[in-house]
Amino acid sequence: MIELPDLATGGLAVGMLSALAPGGGLLHAQRQQACQRAEIAALRPQLDGPVKVFMGEVEHLAARRVPAAARQPAHPHVTVPGPLRPHTARTPLGLAREHVLAGLRTEPAAQRTRIDAAAQAGMRGAARGIQAALYRLQAASASRSTTRAWA
Missing domain, CATH: 1.20.5 (Single alpha-helices involved in coiled-coils or other helix-helix interfaces)
Structure with a gap:
């Protein structure tokens, strides 16, 4: 056991x-x-280099390129500076950077088109109102003159 x-x-x-x-x-x-x-x-350390490039491009975009692109439609003589590192043009960073600038260029034009259309619609409405008031005034004036002629 x-x-x-x-x-x-x-x-x-x-x-x-x-x-x-x-x-x-x-x-x-x-x-x-x-x-x-x-x-x-x-x-x-391998990541720090691309991060610095990215941050530099974003800062350049915000400080120099976007303001110049915003001024350019009103002032065609203003030139938009290029990227800090042109070799990044075909990278995702470069493509995203150009999409930002393209959006900045097209949105004010689209806003102007919408504002113009709204202003035209407002003017058409005002013109119709004025025209209707003039027709009423003319009809009232015509009815007074026929009333005087019978009197």
């Missing part, structure tokens, strides 16, 4: 092994996380 001290020793051994198994997994996860952190730290 198995004696109690042997049973207790076996139970303690199994308990110890079950406690060490998650600890080994934890150590493996910590090592993997440390490797990932080192990889991220190594890749960060």
Whole structure:
């Protein structure tokens, strides 16, 4: 038969092994996380360059290109400066930059068209009202003159 001290020793051994198994997994996860952190730290300088290019282009767009593009329709002699880095023209950044400028150029023209159409509609309404008032005035004047002729 198995004696109690042997049973207790076996139970303690199994308990110890079950406690060490998650600890080994934890150590493996910590090592993997440390490797990932080192990889991220190594890749960060590669990311900093494109971020600086992007930020420089956005600042140039906001400070120089957008104001010039906004002034250009009213003042055709104003030239819109080009991008800081022309080699980015065919990149997604360059395409997005040109979409911003194209939208800036087309939206004021569309606004002017809508405003002109609204002004014309307002003028047509006012002209119809004036014309109706003139017809009523003319009819009232004509009825007075026929009333005087009979009197």
